Amino acid sequence: MTIVAGVDIGNSTTEVCLARCAHGRPAEFLASGITKTTGIKGTVANLPGILTALGAALRTAGLETADLGEIRINEATPVIGDLAMETITETIITESTMIGHNPSTPGGIGLGVGVTQPFDRLGVIGRGEKVICVIPQGIDYEDAAREINGAVARGVDVQGAVARQDDAVLIANRLTRKVPVIDEVTLIDKVPLGMQAAVEVAEQGQSVRTLSNPYGIATVFGLAADETKLVVPIARALIGNRSAVVVRTPQGDVKARSIPAGVVTVSGIRGKADIDVDAGAARIMEVVERVQPVEDVKGEAGTNVGGMLERVRQVMADLTGQAPGEMKIQDVLGVDTFIPQKVRGGLAGEFALENAVALAAMVKTNRLPMTQIADQLAAKLGTGVVIAGVEAYMAVGGAMTTPGTAKPLAILDMGGGSTDAAIVTRDDKISAIHLAGAGDMVTMLINSELGLGDPDLAENIKKYPLAKVESLFHMRLEDGTVRFFAESLPPEVFARVVILAEGGLTPIPGDYPLDKIRYVRREAKKKVFVANALRALARVAPTGNIRHIDFVVLVGGSALDFEIADMVTDALAEYGIVCGRGNIRGTEGPRNAVATGLVLSYLNGGEA
Known part of the structure; x- marks a missing residue:
């Protein structure tokens, strides 16, 4: 009897299957191990992760390194997303052309068009002039409202105001003439003065209409067709905002390249x-x-x-x-x-x-990096190390240990960096494909589209459902159900969209609504996992037609995701395919397919 370890080096995790093997007899599976892959898949930097996962499996089985008879590793193909x-x-706006940062509490409602004037000049502005008042840092809201009311009483046509401090509602509530007021403009000193400007504030729950429409901006400022083209990025940036300001700068200040x-x-x-x-x-x-x-x-x-x-x-x-x-x-x-x-x-x-x-x-790459891994691992452990086979081939062998499966069978191995597909016929012929794109790419899309700048946060958004905390004692989950709590939730999560992670509630920074985050997450998964599943299966199908595949088993870490397997299953149901998560060896779920297949390849003389 030989103790054989199958080691699957993945983009995200390194998995180990430990078994006692003898030719002519079924393998006696002893233990499994898993850890985060160290370094980029398929490089010698993977060694620490291999040793960690292998050590965990040996401890579970009550064995020592010296008990190992052979280690079998997969041919790992690196994938970089x-x-x-x-x-x-890329459109670049020069000078000060627009403001539209969507403060949480703008004041007033409507659209105002006028010339930007500093707050301290309100007293000398002539009767009938249309004005957008620019209120700098340090002006009290009562003083601001008093001066604006005084100007209006003298006949100045104050169309709106832009303020540095968080005072929009306080100012608007004290005005005798209701006009749109926007606050929290960080660089108030750089607002160009003496320029034609438009201020818009929408009703609560709505977004600006005129200033988010290039033709609306063109109407306000009387722009020609060529000038309208230049304001398209400004209008796009203001879509979905409740408030906005657009300032028309002198010709030449707006450039696009x-x-x-x-x-x-x-x-x-x-x-x-x-x-x-x-x-x-x-x-x-x-x-x-x-x-x-x-x-x-x-x-x-x-x-x-x-x-x-x-x-x-x-x-x-x-x-x-x-x-x-x-x-x-x-x-x-x-x-x-x-x-x-x-x-x-x-x-x-x-x-x-x-x-x-x-x-x-x-x-x-060529076989050299995997040979280097095998040689260094053999030197460290004093055990024979064999590069046993391509991942997809090995995954087929592992997937076949799922109860209720039989040949012919197709597998989809969805990992962190790649999507593999393979199909085995009744006479044991295997065809396989190895395609770029999987979980890491989904994380990258979520991170970029939401502008998070935090891959770890994006990874958690990918992995877990969302909820909106509506009070300190209840939250509304993304499926619409409500969950109540006997004890109050932490105050930092109040009124925030949170991730229902295993370690507790993680608030998501920014003002994105729950539906938007959920939409980005699901679309990213569809664009990568569903698209790659169809692409991979079409490549391995005997006739190139997915409809000629009857059964598909989903394996790999991404098959554990709370919604990916359902998305792929729904997509394949259109083709009349029976699809579901694998349960490797009846105990491991969709994980450990390649590692298990590597062990089985030992019994089959090197073939899965």
Whole structure:
């Protein structure tokens, strides 16, 4: 009897299956181990994680390292996900052209149009002049309201006000003439004076209509068609805001420039094709599918996409000790997304959502890095280490230990960096595919689209459901149900959207409503997991037709997600496919499929 350890090095986790094996007899499974993968998958930096997971499994089984007869590791293909570009077209606003940071409590309602004038000049402004009053730091709200009321009484047409302090409601409540008032403008000193401006405040629960519409801005300021084109990014940045100010600056202060996204060149067995990233992710993926299997992907030099793909090659070259020219990208997944871009020249941290394309790239290295891992692991433990096989092949063997399964069978292994699919026929023929894009890309999309700047927070948003804390004793879950508490909740979560994480409630910063966060999370999962599931199964289906697959078992860490498996199952139900989460060895759920398959490959003479 030999103690065999199967070690699956994944992008997110490293998993171990420990079993007592003898040829001609079923494996006696002893224990499992799991830990976070150290370093980028497929590099020698994985060793600490392997040793940790292996040590945990040995302790559970009551064994020592010396008891190990053989360690079998998978052929790990590194996958690096990155944004191919910051934006497809970046529009830069110079000088002070707009304010629209959506303060929580603006005052008044309506649209006011006039010339920006400083607060201290209200007393000398002539009768009938249309004015937007700019109230600086340090002016008391009662003094501000008194001066505005006095100007109105003298015949000055005060159309609205912009304030530095959080006083909009207090000022508006004291005005004899109700006008829109916006506060919390951080850079009040940079508001251009003597310029035509428009101030708009919407009813509670609504958003501005005129200033979020480029034609509305054009109407207010009398813009020509060419000038209207320049205000499009301003209007887009104000969509969804309850309040906004737009200031028309002198000609030449508003400039726009486009940064080229670049051209992607995809080379494959069926040919070679160029596609401009401006065309979007759908066109990129059409080209990838047309020329697949992909042999390499390159980006145009001097462009955003070219820089991203070369950075991926360089990172892998540095980690593996190979020349960058030897790094081949064997698959990419493109997804259309949005990125909040700071509007330069804004006065209160304004952002505009810009179109972008996210790319996950799979780098194909030679066998050298895995050989290095095997050699160093063997030297450390004094045990034979074998590079046993491709992940998807091994995952089939592990998935077959799920109760109720039989050949023919397809598996979807959804991990952190890649989505693998394989199908085994009744006569044990296996075909497999290894595609870029999985959980890490979903996290990246959530992080970028919500502008979080915190990958750990984005990861938790991906993994757990949401709720809105409506009082210190109850919250409304994202499915609409209400949960009550006998003891009061922490005050810092009151009126906040929170993540229902295992360790407690995690408040999400910012003002995004629950429905918006949920929508971004679910769309990111659909764009990556559902799209890749259909793409992968079409590649391995015997005739290229998904409808000819009867059973699919979902394995991998992402299959544990509270909604991904249901999304994929729903998508495959349209094709008449029976699909569900695996339960490896009847005990492990969808995890440990590859590690278990590696152990079984020992009994099968190296084949899953």
